[in-house]
Amino acid sequence: MNNIEDTRPVFVIGHKNPDTDSICAAITYANLKNKAFGGNYIACRAGHLNEETQFVLSHFGVDVPAYIKDVRTQVRDMEIRRLDGVTSDLSLKNAWAKMRDADVVTLCATEGDKLTGIVTTNDIVETYMDVIDPHILSQAKTSYKNIVETLDGELIVGNIQDSLESGKVVIAAASPEMMENVIEKGDIVILGNRYETQLCAIELEASCIIVCEGAEVTRTIKSQAAEHGTRIITTPHDTFVVARLINQSMPIDYIMKKDNLATFYMDDFIEDIQEVMASMRHRYFPVLDKNDNYIGMISRRNFLGAHKKQMILVDHNEKNQAVNGADSADILEIIDHHRLRTIETSGPVFFRDQPLGSTCTIIYLMYKEYGVEIDPKTAGLLLAAILSDTLMFRSPTCTQVDRNAGEELSKIAQIDYEEFAKEMFHAGSNLSGKSASEILHQDFKKFTVDDLTIGIGQINSMSSEELVEIKSRIEPELKDVTGDDGLDMIFFMLTNIIDESSEIIFSGNKALHTINSAFGLSAEGNSVVLPGVVSRKKQLLPAIVEAMQQ
Numbered sequence: 001m002n003n004i005e006d007t008r009p010v011f012v013i014g015h016k017n018p019d020t021d022s023i024c025a026a027i028t029y030a031n032l033k034n035k036a037f038g039g040n041y042i043a044c045r046a047g048h049l050n051e052e053t054q055f056v057l058s059h060f061g062v063d064v065p066a067y068i069k070d071v072r073t074q075v076r077d078m079e080i081r082r083l084d085g086v087t088s089d090l091s092l093k094n095a096w097a098k099m100r101d102a103d104v105v106t107l108c109a110t111e112g113d114k115l116t117g118i119v120t121t122n123d124i125v126e127t128y129m130d131v132i133d134p135h136i137l138s139q140a141k142t143s144y145k146n147i148v149e150t151l152d153g154e155l156i157v158g159n160i161q162d163s164l165e166s167g168k169v170v171i172a173a174a175s176p177e178m179m180e181n182v183i184e185k186g187d188i189v190i191l192g193n194r195y196e197t198q199l200c201a202i203e204l205e206a207s208c209i210i211v212c213e214g215a216e217v218t219r220t221i222k223s224q225a226a227e228h229g230t231r232i233i234t235t236p237h238d239t240f241v242v243a244r245l246i247n248q249s250m251p252i253d254y255i256m257k258k259d260n261l262a263t264f265y266m267d268d269f270i271e272d273i274q275e276v277m278a279s280m281r282h283r284y285f286p287v288l289d290k291n292d293n294y295i296g297m298i299s300r301r302n303f304l305g306a307h308k309k310q311m312i313l314v315d316h317n318e319k320n321q322a323v324n325g326a327d328s329a330d331i332l333e334i335i336d337h338h339r340l341r342t343i344e345t346s347g348p349v350f351f352r353d354q355p356l357g358s359t360c361t362i363i364y365l366m367y368k369e370y371g372v373e374i375d376p377k378t379a380g381l382l383l384a385a386i387l388s389d390t391l392m393f394r395s396p397t398c399t400q401v402d403r404n405a406g407e408e409l410s411k412i413a414q415i416d417y418e419e420f421a422k423e424m425f426h427a428g429s430n431l432s433g434k435s436a437s438e439i440l441h442q443d444f445k446k447f448t449v450d451d452l453t454i455g456i457g458q459i460n461s462m463s464s465e466e467l468v469e470i471k472s473r474i475e476p477e478l479k480d481v482t483g484d485d486g487l488d489m490i491f492f493m494l495t496n497i498i499d500e501s502s503e504i505i506f507s508g509n510k511a512l513h514t515i516n517s518a519f520g521l522s523a524e525g526n527s528v529v530l531p532g533v534v535s536r537k538k539q540l541l542p543a544i545v546e547a548m549q550q
Helices: 019-037 052-059 092-102 121-130 142-151 197-204 219-228 239-249 270-279 359-370 376-387 401-412 417-429 436-440 464-484 512-520 536-549
Strands: 008-013 041-045 107-109 112-119 154-157 169-171 188-191 207-213 231-234 284-288 294-299 310-315 329-337 352-355 442-451 450-461 489-496 501-508 527-531
Touching: 008 019, 008 401, 019 052, 019 359, 052 376, 092 107, 092 121, 107 270, 107 294, 112 121, 112 450, 121 239, 142 169, 142 231, 142 239, 154 219, 154 329, 154 352, 169 239, 188 197, 188 527, 197 207, 197 219, 219 231, 219 401, 219 442, 219 501, 231 352, 231 359, 329 359, 359 376, 376 401, 401 417, 417 450, 417 464, 436 464, 442 536, 450 464, 450 536, 464 489, 464 501, 489 512, 489 536, 501 512, 512 527, 512 536
Parallel strands: 008 041, 008 310, 169 188, 188 207, 207 231, 310 329, 329 352, 450 489
Antiparallel strands: 107 112, 154 231, 284 294, 442 450, 489 501, 501 527
């Protein structure tokens, strides 16, 4: 039997504002883990895809990974008590028995898959101990089926599907003469084997007589009962036991809570529901799915066994680039090719960080190391990521290992990588349908340097005309984005792949001073052109960090 840990999903996910390397790394590494180790590794994304990545996935016929906005622990990560819902006509006696057998103090009533109410042991006890109204069974519209089951009896005259509509419960302990002043039309009469008492109750139009101690009922009484519309129930119990049990036949619908129910959804975060649970006196709470269908129940003690989400981070290792809630997840591995600003983990992890041009180059090497065959579709994804991150092998981050990997992968995928790269970069720079803010955030990362936060975005194009048009759209928005994102400075790279240069536009208090110090310039305004600078990771970021730290 598989251990439960083996079946829990492990989310393989890249950084926010994912680029092609981030998405392809998640897909191909999840595939590698599933093939090499088995398990349930799922490729995910922490943001929306840019045009370049959409082109790549569409080109190779690969589904877009699932979007995960937050990986904090949710109700779905708790041990949910999958106790079936009950119908609202269930008797109190049967409800109590179900709670006892399941070792719970709450039952959820459902109609189809929809929650209609909850009943607790306290509700049952309070009803049993506090209610003395003899009319309660008829007020609750109790079915004769419930009464028969509760008394371990048998209905020998009448329709068991009928329900009480009126009347009270009466014990026929006096003489027939006295009973004439007590029994009213529609009453349920508990009695023994005395013929004259049975007949008196029938003639007074009782709705039902309950004959105790398994006493025989004569043919005449049955005939009279049928004629007067009186039902007859026989039970092996004596009068005392019947009187004690009969109120337990009423349906839970009469006492259960139906309004303002405290319910939780599978996607609720447990840190958000703790306060609600603490403020309520009952111990179990219904859980619903996104369609409001009943799933099961949770209790306060289920918090102790809640499983953190399991994750593998690819193409990043900084907290401010990670999906929301990553610090509360169980991070198992990190596969990256950036500087070390490692996110804090709760335990030791498998960490692989190599100075290569692409995370997918590392993953390509791992396919080789584990002896897992690379199929053409996987090869295409790995190749696309390497071409993207190395700017078709032009970036200073590109190594001979990246180039060798790209050339071998192009053969497996049967792709002319130069033609494919041109199509891919053109798709990535075609931003006609996007707002300025969306363009700015398309390939955007935040970095923390000492106590300052900076943002660096980048657009690559093989057309200088496209870059001029993009600049005209985003330049007026830089200042607003700096404030909205809580940044001290923002830098945006407009990279010309053919010319192997970038124009940097920027905003922020010390942005001009920082860029001048970083590259020994004396520029003015809000933009500079940097020949030979095409890499955010290896050229722009290190220079800016050094200038800020000085």
